[in-house]
Amino acid sequence: MKLPENFIYSQSSLQDYVNCPYRFYLRHIQGLHWPALQTDDALLMEEHMLSGARFHRLIQQYFLGLPLERLNNIAEADPNPDLPVWWQNFHKKLSQTISAARFPEVKLISSITDTRLMAKFDLVSVSNDHLTVYDWKTSQKPATKTQLKARLQSRVYPYLLAKEYAALTKANTYKPEDISMIYWQANFPDNPQVIEYSQSAFDADELYLTHLIEEINSKFEQNFIKTGNLKHCKFCNYRSLCEKGVQAGSFSELEPGFEDSDLLEFSIDIDQIDEIRF
Numbered sequence: 001m002k003l004p005e006n007f008i009y010s011q012s013s014l015q016d017y018v019n020c021p022y023r024f025y026l027r028h029i030q031g032l033h034w035p036a037l038q039t040d041d042a043l044l045m046e047e048h049m050l051s052g053a054r055f056h057r058l059i060q061q062y063f064l065g066l067p068l069e070r071l072n073n074i075a076e077a078d079p080n081p082d083l084p085v086w087w088q089n090f091h092k093k094l095s096q097t098i099s100a101a102r103f104p105e106v107k108l109i110s111s112i113t114d115t116r117l118m119a120k121f122d123l124v125s126v127s128n129d130h131l132t133v134y135d136w137k138t139s140q141k142p143a144t145k146t147q148l149k150a151r152l153q154s155r156v157y158p159y160l161l162a163k164e165y166a167a168l169t170k171a172n173t174y175k176p177e178d179i180s181m182i183y184w185q186a187n188f189p190d191n192p193q194v195i196e197y198s199q200s201a202f203d204a205d206e207l208y209l210t211h212l213i214e215e216i217n218s219k220f221e222q223n224f225i226k227t228g229n230l231k232h233c234k235f236c237n238y239r240s241l242c243e244k245g246v247q248a249g250s251f252s253e254l255e256p257g258f259e260d261s262d263l264l265e266f267s268i269d270i271d272q273i274d275e276i277r278f
Helices: 011-019 021-029 042-063 068-076 082-093 145-149 153-167 199-218
Strands: 101-112 115-126 131-137 179-185 193-196
Touching (some): 011 021, 011 153, 042 082, 042 131, 068 082, 101 199, 131 153
Parallel strands (some): 131 179
Antiparallel strands (some): 115 131
């Protein structure tokens, strides 16, 4: 099997493969445009995704040092009434607690099994003795630590940071146990989910990710089989091609954290959102 030229693995593409190898094949090898809506509430889903991207942009601009008063005004003027609430929750509950060196919307890429693996972090905070990954979630339902730890993101992000932190800072040497990942949920600001990393977790992730990528790279096209887990089909754009039904699931039925990662290939990249202008 030949991947597209310059293909770079990510937590999203790996999650696609784990959820359904055939979806990975259609999306990342065939580059097939999606023939079906992801949810019945398509406009609601699109607005939620755009609002989440605008929220990410506000936080990025905050950590780049733009005036708070201006950012407050932009949040208040947003067409989605949820966004000012997210923004105030962020400012009151989290912004002042992150005082170390901060790297918003930073990408790290590392080599793994003769290919490349990339992560784009919402924020990495670097102190003398610790590295913290922050990820902003705008899910309508609270996600538990167990749910979040089951996601590929919780393996890929700390693993890549442990390997490539020198791209951010060469001032110190960090071990995997010096890394933690915090999922901060804008609708549930008092319930951050903290995942601590370790050498044993790094070793397990390296083995798992290596085997996973080698498995994908070695497959023939006919071996990308369809998942038997219909839960993954309900919000998949390719379900009609697989004869898994044309009726989309409801936006309100999305699992916690689902729309923040799986559906972002919808796709809204933070770099596509307009810069805040003065």
